[in-house]
Amino acid sequence: MSEKKIKNIFINGPISADFIAKSIANHSSKTDIGGHSIFLGQIRQDQIDGKSISAIEYTAFEELALTKMHEIREKIFDKYPLSCLHIHHSLGKINIGEICLFVFTSSKHRKPAIDACNELVERIKTELPIWGKEIFADDTHQWKENS
Template sequence: MQELKTETLWILISDHLPDVSEAGTFVEHPECGAVNIFTGLTRNHHDGKTVTGLYYDCYEEMALKEAQKLLDEITQKYKLSKAVLFHKTGDAPVGEISLITALSAPHRKPVLDATDELINRLKEELPIWKREEFEDETLWKEEQIIRKESKTAN
């Protein structure tokens, strides 16, 4: 487990995540009229195959540092008041939450735009790897790395 908690930022990378309501409560602030909470759950299918579960592995110390750098950038860019990022490690059965983000700002547009950027960038930048477990095979998800390499190779 890796955790960083300040007055405005809470990052947790662990095999057990707090309840979604804790993320929402943390980012509430009297000056903020907008809070956006995003949860990522394990779905039961991918590319026409039945998913039986996911497994997340990571380099926790580096993931915490990279998550802090990412949230610091996004918080400044969108002028957010507070931010939360929780990411699960280990097994994530179908229906289980593996990612929680919560962001707050005075108005809705910055938190909506920031959430979209945060989700896209954390998938590419954090050293967290996903293994997809299907009925008949298990695959490590490497599509982001492959896409990046193929773009730079051209």
């Protein structure tokens, strides 16, 4: 693994629109970038067994998740000609309609940014030890299964 510092991807609470906008604005001075790809994961109001989800509470095995994310990040940089790659994942209770995942990739051309962003989202969902507890409107809960 490289000597690069492991980046903390976790944010306590929802990811705000201001945070996302500032992240995008910070790239306007990087004039070698021609394409960005952004994925925003939002909590939706699913119905399960006749009950409405009101929030998801995320927890993680943080040290392991950050080490694994660092490995994935390095592999993605080796695979795609990216200029930038940013990942932010919420921890704690995130209400319906709020953003819980922000993946932002940039490259000279759009295709590598899009492909890298898509691969990152899939790998985050399948490889990182992050769990979501679905909280229903009646205050009952169950562990979420990723699909």
